[in-house]
Amino acid sequence: xxxxxxxxxxxxxRALLVHAHSEPDSFVTAMRxxxxxxxxxxxxxxxxxxLYAMGFNPILSPADFGARKNPEHLVYALEQRHGFETGTxxxxxxxxxxxxxxxxxxxxxxxxxxxxxxAILKGWIDRVFISGPFYGGRRIYGSGGxxxxxxxxxxxxxxxxxxxxxxxxxxxxEFGMLRHFLQGALGYVGLDVLEPFTAYHVPYVDExxxxxxxxxxxxxxxxxxxxPVLPMPKLEQFDATFAPLPPAE
Amino acid sequence: xxxxxxxxxxxxxRALLVHAHSEPDSFVTAMRxxxxxxxxxxxxxxxxxxLYAMGFNPILSPADFGARKNPEHLVYALEQRHGFETGTxxxxxxxxxxxxxxxxxxxxxxxxxxxxxxAILKGWIDRVFISGPFYGGRRIYGSGGxxxxxxxxxxxxxxxxxxxxxxxxxxxxEFGMLRHFLQGALGYVGLDVLEPFTAYHVPYVDExxxxxxxxxxxxxxxxxxxxPVLPMPKLEQFDATFAPLPPAE
Numbered sequence: 001x002x003x004x005x006x007x008x009x010x011x012x013x014r015a016l017l018v019h020a021h022s023e024p025d026s027f028v029t030a031m032r033x034x035x036x037x038x039x040x041x042x043x044x045x046x047x048x049x050x051l052y053a054m055g056f057n058p059i060l061s062p063a064d065f066g067a068r069k070n071p072e073h074l075v076y077a078l079e080q081r082h083g084f085e086t087g088t089x090x091x092x093x094x095x096x097x098x099x100x101x102x103x104x105x106x107x108x109x110x111x112x113x114x115x116x117x118x119a120i121l122k123g124w125i126d127r128v129f130i131s132g133p134f135y136g137g138r139r140i141y142g143s144g145g146x147x148x149x150x151x152x153x154x155x156x157x158x159x160x161x162x163x164x165x166x167x168x169x170x171x172x173x174e175f176g177m178l179r180h181f182l183q184g185a186l187g188y189v190g191l192d193v194l195e196p197f198t199a200y201h202v203p204y205v206d207e208x209x210x211x212x213x214x215x216x217x218x219x220x221x222x223x224x225x226x227x228p229v230l231p232m233p234k235l236e237q238f239d240a241t242f243a244p245l246p247p248a249e
Numbered sequence: 250x251x252x253x254x255x256x257x258x259x260x261x262x263r264a265l266l267v268h269a270h271s272e273p274d275s276f277v278t279a280m281r282x283x284x285x286x287x288x289x290x291x292x293x294x295x296x297x298x299x300l301y302a303m304g305f306n307p308i309l310s311p312a313d314f315g316a317r318k319n320p321e322h323l324v325y326a327l328e329q330r331h332g333f334e335t336g337t338x339x340x341x342x343x344x345x346x347x348x349x350x351x352x353x354x355x356x357x358x359x360x361x362x363x364x365x366x367x368a369i370l371k372g373w374i375d376r377v378f379i380s381g382p383f384y385g386g387r388r389i390y391g392s393g394g395x396x397x398x399x400x401x402x403x404x405x406x407x408x409x410x411x412x413x414x415x416x417x418x419x420x421x422x423e424f425g426m427l428r429h430f431l432q433g434a435l436g437y438v439g440l441d442v443l444e445p446f447t448a449y450h451v452p453y454v455d456e457x458x459x460x461x462x463x464x465x466x467x468x469x470x471x472x473x474x475x476x477p478v479l480p481m482p483k484l485e486q487f488d489a490t491f492a493p494l495p496p497a498e
Contacts, residue, residue, distance in 0.1 A: 022323070126362050
């Protein structure tokens with residue numbers, strides 16, 4: 001068995017589910033459970049980072065670095081590179097890095113808080129997506145450290161769909177409000193960011209609408225190999241200093 | 250003495266400095282120190298939330314609610330309202346809410362991580378900007394709970410200025426990457442968001458350039474009453490469901 005855009009048998013494909021909700025009976029946790037089941041049934045091996053259940057520490061701090069390159073003055077990115085090279089990063093970081101590097105697909109399930117990810121997931125990005133293996137210099141976007149891997153996001157909002165898009169109250173969702181995450185974090189490190197699954201108005205919908213949303217999410221996961229990939233900046237359109245080049249003839 | 254856009258004497262104006270950097274010798278901490286001095290010299294009273302120094306817990310969780318309205322199923326926003334009304338929110342939240350409500354001006358100093366705020370500051374927003382006093386129903390943007398107060402953000406980036414703006418590598422900064430924070434969090438609760446101060450390329454600049462940046466920040470703070478306010482969505486352009494109304498004649 002081979003799947004559309006990958007040469008390996010489905011059985012060798014590995015997903016990492018990164019989950020950011022505290023409640024087992026929440027809609028977001030139902031999405032995570034459903035993604036796990038769908039992927040396993042399609043032959044994926046599935047690893048998990050359930051951030052609340054792990055008690056994941058989201059605060060990037062000097063305590064992350066066991067042996068500082070510069071003990072006097074802390075520059076996070078420089079110490080991240082040094083910590084990775086010398087194997088002295090805090091173990092809760094290095095174990096997450098290993099899980100990410102072993103995965104072909106990252107699945108993020110979270111409630112949108114303040115048009116962004118919850119702090120516990122923001123901190124997972126802040127601490128785990130370290131300078132060096134994930135990005136550095138011109139190794140960003142299509143040349144980022146995770147190039148070749150994919151990301152699928154599924155999130156809930158209180159808002160309704162008509163509050164987003166051109167001319168709407170809040171403006172565009174994926175390329176406006178959530179751009180910092182979809183492009184600025186996931187795309188930046190080279191991930192192919194699949195069209196996300198957005199569940200609107202979740203706290204206010206009835207049981208039938210909730211089931212319908214979950215059915216649509218199941219189809220989204222089942223069809224992940226045919227989902228569009230969000231467009232990202234193309235490095236070849238920028239010079240060595242990342243200034244825009246004139247358009248090619 | 251009265252200042253431009255406020256009737257009260259400067260001595261009665263109150264600022265809250267919300268700071269998110271772990272290092273006393275960092276550029277961002279230098280900005281915070283400078284804001285404190287400038288504001289005090291101009292007669293402001295200054296309160297502070299130094300998030301790393303306080304060990305602020307950024308994780309919104311069931312532990313925030315001392316007496317649940319619904320012990321079976323947790324909906325964060327509903328429990329926030331209930332917790333506020335009954336005085337049963339966790340004390341580290343209620344004390345921050347009091348500081349925000351007592352302030353006329355919020356000053357945020359932070360390093361941009363992943364085109365957003367550090368997790369510790371994201372979690373301060375997640376836990377402190379509660380449904381009820383901060384927003385709810387049509388009480389958003391110009392009608393938000395903090396209408397009449399102002400916000401000034403000052404942040405550092407590793408990137409250079411030419412990587413932002415129309416046609417650039419990362420796109421617009423204030424209205425693109427940082428829109429979720431400047432509009433989606435600060436503007437959403439009614440704050441007048443002053444033009445932010447952006448310090449580019451900070452980890453790589455020399456001492457003279459660092460001093461120049463701090464001089465420019467000093468002038469930014471000294472002139473805060475004349476800074477432009479970022480445009481926000483206007484509620485009168487949307488109907489009761491927040492769908493766009495046809496433009497007025």
